[in-house]
Amino acid sequence: MARDFYSVLGVSRDAGQDDIQQAFRRLARRYHPDINKDPAAEERFKELNEAYSVLSDPGTRRRYDRFGEDFRQVPEDYEERVAAGAGARGGARGRPGGAGVRTGFGGGFEGVDIDDLLGGIFGRGAGRGGTWGAVPGADQEAELPLGVEEAYRGGRRSVTLTGPEGERTYGVDVPRGVIDGQRIRLAGEGGRGSGDAPSGDLYLRVRIRPDSRYRLEGRDIHVAVPVTPWEAALGATVPVRTPGGTVKLNLPAGSSSGRRLRLRGEGMPNPRGRDGDLYAEVRIMVPPEPGERERELFEELAAVSTFNPRETG
Structure with missing residues (x-):
């Protein structure tokens, strides 16, 4: 069952138009999807919009007060049209949150197009500020x-x-x-x-779209930064490609693969607040086919180094 529009806006049923407008503005600022990133905020904002669009229009509000959630199916001049053109012995009745529109028609409907009269019940209705049979387009x-x-x-x-x-x-x-x-x-x-x-x-x-270079988490961007063994061991300034261009990363000495370095404000821009950050993850790369001199130097390093990354404790 649809929620009561007055409850949605948190106002009483006798609230004035100013109270309704103030309530909507206060709640809209809180739940606008550009401000509130809670997944439920967008649905709440839609609900607020619908409630305000109904209660802010005096004519639509009168129909809602009388017929409840069925108000869109019934024209505002329903009873007058039935009495004047059909000689009906009954009228429409409804209540907020009611189950539907009841009709108490007797005889004497010669020449009256009931489908036209109750067009809203059969899929047609009156748009706000429009003529009977005018229906606002769907989002x-x-x-x-x-x-x-x-x-x-x-x-x-x-x-x-x-x-x-x-x-x-x-x-x-x-x-x-x-x-x-x-x-x-x-x-x-x-x-x-x-x-x-x-x-x-x-x-x-x-x-x-997925990108082989970047991984997004909200406004934060994660990017892998390939470095040489000597850059990782000795420290270096290395270029990092970002969506906004190339920036310089100060790589501390002794950086192992997997180390993450944050570049504040280098993530996705945020026109309404703080920009995201860029997280650069170190990946040590070795020559796939080292040359003769390179191999000699690696062998010399292996002979003199006491470092063992597999030792624990």
């Missing part, structure tokens, strides 16, 4: 695949989607530093409304 969602570097840079992209009406191409402004699962809203580009009702919105959900 739609599609995936937007991006590479790590594309997501890092952002920018204008052309996106072509295939739907029931064929292919459509959109110009999309991808925010810099978008992350996997983040949604980009294209207002009015969703399902078309009927009559004079508005179209829905199109939401593009970002999917970051």
Whole structure:
């Protein structure tokens, strides 16, 4: 059963429009998906939007108060239309959270199109601020695949989607530093409304493609840094490729494979807060086919070194 819209916003049933607006703004700031990363926050935000869209419109609110969750199926002038045009001996009744709309029709319906009169029950309804038979378009969602570097840079992209009406191409402004699962809203580009009702919105959900060079954890980027044995033993400054360009890593002496070094703020950008970090993981690489002099030096090192990485304790 759908939740009561007044409970969703935390207001009483006799709350004024100012109280409803203030409650929505307070909760929307708390649960907006760009601010609250809890997976449940997005659904909570949708619920708040739906409740506010109903209760902020006086006409829609009156229908909701009278018919409960069935309010979308019944026109506001339902009883007047039945009494004036059909000679009905009954009317619609409903209650918040009720099971449906009951009709008490008697005879005398010659020339009255009941399907037209109760169009909402058969899949048609009145959109807010529209005429009877006008239904707002549905919101739609599609995936937007991006590479790590594309997501890092952002920018204008052309996106072509295939739907029931064929292919459509959109110009999309991808925010810099978008992350996997983040949604980009294209207002009015969703399902078309009927009559004079508005179209829905199109939401593009970002999917970051796997990349052999980078691994993402939220806004943090993990990257492997290959180094030579002597760089690892003696320390060095080594270049590290990142989605934003090449940076310099100060490799401490005595760094073994698997050691992670953090470069603060070198991860995915965050327009609304702190940028992510870059974690460089050391990987010691040896020459696959050492030359004659290299082999001599390795053999000399093996003869004089007392280091044994397999010793424990």
